[in-house]
Amino acid sequence: MMNLARKLIDDYGSDSTIKKVLDSYDLYIVPTLNVDGYVYTWTNDRMWRKNRMNYGTACTGIDLNRNYPTGFGGTGASSNPCFETYHGPSPISEVEMQHVTSFFLNKVAAGQTFQLFIDFHAYGQLWLYPWGYSRVAPIVNDSDDLLNAANDAARALKSLFGTEYFVGNSARDMYPAGGASEDWGYDELKAKYSYIIELRDEGKYGFILPERFIEPTGEETYAGVKSLFQTLLNDPNPIQS
Template sequence: MKLLCALLVFVASASAVKNYGGYQVLRVVPQDMEQLQRLHDLYNLLEDTVDFWKEPTRLNQPVDIMIGPNLVKDVKLELSRRDLDFSIYVEDVQTNINNERCTDCVNAKAGFNYNIYHTADEISQWVTDMATDYSIVTEINIGKSHEGRDIKAIKISSGGSKRVIYIQGGIHAREWISPATMMYMANEIVTNYGVDPAVTDMVDNYDWYIVPSLNVDGYAYSWTNDRMWRKNRQPAFSLPSCVGTDLNRNYPYKWGGIGASPNPCSETFYGDAPLSGRETSVVHKWLQRFSGNIALFIDFHNYSQLWLYPWGYTHDKDIRQPHKDLQHALAIKATDALKVPYGTEYFVGMSGPDMYPAAGASEDYGYATLRVSYSYIVELRDEGNYGFLIPESLIEPSGIETFEALKVLGNDPLPKGPPIPVV
């Protein structure tokens, strides 16, 4: 009771401009099924009021919990009461936020600096400038966000009628490395077209549509008000005092199921209805024009270094999914290439059973709704040293290694597999 009362006081006193001084991230690694179950119970108790950076998933996989300064003592006592050993993974979150930006990140490329994080307005301008500077690039305005910002994409094409590769970043606002990596890879494609045969083939094989920042309102808010903001900025119809839908729980396939919350104040609130989020609704309508012609769908997140394929809505690995062997084999090829520059290891597996179930998420939407045989969700760097707060000095390594994976995908024929079931 003491813990729950403290949680309610914490929520009520949250300020408009967030400072994370005194916030800690605790790490718990379940060693057996009993500990994992205790962590699940704790997650069910606390998930609407503290921030689980990593949820309980499987044995020997870290669970990371960010806790405000007035709750740290109570949560530590609760963990001890449940016989769950923990370590302090981040001593002070604000210190990590302060250290995220660097003063000596030299730009190795002319013009736009790909080695620093950019604001929402700067990313929007980057899309326009890319279309102006390169003949193979077209600016696409998908539609408006809840707050009226343009949701932009770039199309990279050498002309003609080709199958489509669609990749998106920034669906969760605080995951800054995702838009930064999208822009880095897009620049690698356009500047190396006609120079690098592998890159030239990528563009000659497919039309590329890249959305660097889907959740533009949330991303802007993470710069101006709350660095750790996750959701969009749309008040819940059912409870307007709670702002934001988790857009990666708002897709229509299996909406409202396990791993998504009906609580509008939760970080994983699934929205008032399928596609009730302005941004998911807009991009869904726009993607319908490519019906049956999308060869590959990837949604880039961070963190954990995971390359995951459907199903994501369930724990059950045995539910019919006839493309999983094809998806797994292609992901292995991609992550093997990704490993070459820096030795970065990625886990490849099914999203729900191997990470955690999240109904209404993008990889299942791409697979079951858009009928894309190769649909993935990718968790970029890192495995835990920085979490969501990847330093700017690591943007370029993330871009370089992930682009190696992208080259593999763009030079694969991506054949269609068996008919996609609706489960």
């Protein structure tokens, strides 16, 4: 995310696509949402996933990517506080989620529309779109555009270092995850293009990605995101159908 922000600034004066996007859209970048959980990975447990909230249970932490309201408590989310995918006591129970969702929804209430929402994760090399909460959920109206844009982005990403990404529907093609971000981005934020992107790698190193892969991961991800920007600029109706 830091690389993405830096590249947008650096390329504004030399890249016509980036200039047009930044002249046409407001971009909001959250470098990391799970701040206390991130700190905990450096101080106590390198593989910690959840935040550090405890509601008086035997185990600490809520999986923030199961705490969104769309599909909350569904398949792929756990009601057990000791599980890695514990969804929390209620939708948007976590202060992180309260702030980030209210920030964006207040923009909507003020008249802004959102065309693109991306939640970056690791790992798996996956580019996934709604719905994620159920394999039997109705196909979203914009599924063809979501798929085509993601395929274009994956090709652009691959063109740099040959990295292959799987593109597909979150629940049907991978696994259900109730209360996840890509569903909220499409359902409540009304972003036509809403994705979860799982970055490198496919499992050899997993969450402990060696430092030498960080820069190329950033470069190729930027290429994929730039392709999505081009899709927005070319789309005659970048609003949900």
